Amino acid sequence: MNKIITIGRELGSGGRELGKRIAEKLGYAYYDNEIISGIAEKTDLAESYVKQIVEKNPVANFPITIGHSFYPPMNFNMDQTTNIYVQQSNIITEMADKSDCVIVGRCADFILRERNPFRIFVYASPKSRIERCRQKASENEDVSDRQLWRNIRRVDKHRAKYYLFYTGRKWGDKMNYDLCINTTNANIKTVAEAVVKLIEIEQR
Amino acid sequence: MNKIITIGRELGSGGRELGKRIAEKLGYAYYDNEIISGIAEKTDLAESYVKQIVEKNPVANFPITIGHSFYPPMNFNMDQTTNIYVQQSNIITEMADKSDCVIVGRCADFILRERNPFRIFVYASPKSRIERCRQKASENEDVSDRQLWRNIRRVDKHRAKYYLFYTGRKWGDKMNYDLCINTTNANIKTVAEAVVKLIEIEQR
Numbered sequence: 001m002n003k004i005i006t007i008g009r010e011l012g013s014g015g016r017e018l019g020k021r022i023a024e025k026l027g028y029a030y031y032d033n034e035i036i037s038g039i040a041e042k043t044d045l046a047e048s049y050v051k052q053i054v055e056k057n058p059v060a061n062f063p064i065t066i067g068h069s070f071y072p073p074m075n076f077n078m079d080q081t082t083n084i085y086v087q088q089s090n091i092i093t094e095m096a097d098k099s100d101c102v103i104v105g106r107c108a109d110f111i112l113r114e115r116n117p118f119r120i121f122v123y124a125s126p127k128s129r130i131e132r133c134r135q136k137a138s139e140n141e142d143v144s145d146r147q148l149w150r151n152i153r154r155v156d157k158h159r160a161k162y163y164l165f166y167t168g169r170k171w172g173d174k175m176n177y178d179l180c181i182n183t184t185n186a187n188i189k190t191v192a193e194a195v196v197k198l199i200e201i202e203q204r
Numbered sequence: 205m206n207k208i209i210t211i212g213r214e215l216g217s218g219g220r221e222l223g224k225r226i227a228e229k230l231g232y233a234y235y236d237n238e239i240i241s242g243i244a245e246k247t248d249l250a251e252s253y254v255k256q257i258v259e260k261n262p263v264a265n266f267p268i269t270i271g272h273s274f275y276p277p278m279n280f281n282m283d284q285t286t287n288i289y290v291q292q293s294n295i296i297t298e299m300a301d302k303s304d305c306v307i308v309g310r311c312a313d314f315i316l317r318e319r320n321p322f323r324i325f326v327y328a329s330p331k332s333r334i335e336r337c338r339q340k341a342s343e344n345e346d347v348s349d350r351q352l353w354r355n356i357r358r359v360d361k362h363r364a365k366y367y368l369f370y371t372g373r374k375w376g377d378k379m380n381y382d383l384c385i386n387t388t389n390a391n392i393k394t395v396a397e398a399v400v401k402l403i404e405i406e407q408r
Contacts, residue, residue: 123378172378174327180384186406194402201398 003028003100003203004117006109008163008177011155012129012136014188015122016104018181021192023102026199031095032104040087085166105159109176110167118199121177126152128184207232207304207407208321210313212367212381215359216333216340218392219326220308222385225396227306230403235299236308289370309363313380314371322403325381330356332388 005022009015016032023030089111095101096112103112109119124132130148134141143151163171174180179198183191209226213219220236227234293315299305300316307316313323328336334352338345347355367375378384383402387395 121378125379174325174376174378174384174386175329177384178386180378180381182378182382190405194405197401197405198398201394201401 001115002096002098004096004108004112004115005102005120005199006112006117007102007104007120007122008109008172009104009122010124010129010172011152011159012132013122013124014132014183014186014191017188018120018122018183018192018195019102019104021189022195022199025192025196026100026102029095029099029101030104031092031101031106031108033106036088036091036103036106039091040084107163107166110163110169118202119177119179120195121172121174121180122183123172123180124182124186125184205319206300206302208300208312208316208319209306209324209403210316210321211306211308211324211326212313212376213308213326214328214333214376215356215363216336217326217328218336218387218390218395221392222324222326222387222396222399223306223308225393226399226403229396229400230304230306233299233303233305234308235296235305236310311367311370314367314373322406323381323383324399325376325378325384326387327376327384328386328390329388 005019005026005028007015007019007022009018019032020030022028085107088106092103092106092108092111095103096115109117126149129152130145133148133152160171163169169176179195181191181195209223209230209232211219211223211226213222223236224234226232289311292310296307296310296312296315299307300319313321330353333356334349337352337356364375367373373380383399385395385399
């Protein structure tokens, strides 16, 4: 069975960067919201991505721009979102069938629970999250800390709601994860290195 | 400044074993009951009584009655337990001054917060905790799972109460830790090895 690492993360905790770095270090495929949405929208995209994975080059550069800090909150039109959820779940399952992978977000920890994924949750202090969001997105330059934190909290709430709705579980509750990492003031590159060591030891 | 690792842990999560193994691997001093013994040496209170207060309840019943019906009997208990807490804090601080160390429990993460300890919290599923408690203590042999879980929950509640009382923080809340480790089905020896790697990388 392929090895699967899932990452849940608070916005601004560096979870996505961590996921990418872990995937890179382990030679696993990497998926996140944008990639999975992109695949769901475009079949040809899925094909080329899958082809790339099948050709044993799982973490080569993939032409989807990443850098969305504030992924637009989903409109809870349930029929539509459930449809998207089902579609994305299928894609996640397919991807997990194809190769070892790191999947960030999308309730992947729950969707793939039968496959015993290594489930990570990444979090950080408000101050640290605000700083990371500011560094990552130039459009946040002129936004006050207070406004930025309000935006972050909005995304948190949306993620929690989404997670609860589809899994029946509390988002970020440590019982749902194997490892919870506080990235306040942490260098994500260093954390990635450490987590890879940990996973390698666990998988021996 | 000495390197300090603090470990908070749910009963039956293997936190103490983890602490000992980490200390052994890193060559750090290890403290848990030693601290209690230290307190006992400096006071007239029996070690078992100190242990009872520290482990079970900051407002434990104290076997001296106060003959004043308008005085809440709590006050005396508070003084006693707070006195023990203060002594305990002093000892923990002394230990942290002496050498690199691993300290399990006793609000050490909070007491030493100015020294930037690496704060670990260890937890596990109910089933796993029951099993570990059963393995560790022969007196649990004839106790039903239900009763054992009730006992475990009671200790949890006391620890949470103690922690909240002295730190103002929620025990086990991941925001208060740098790393939270789920030891369900885990081999503590393996986890210790992994955590040591992680700490070594973080401290480079």
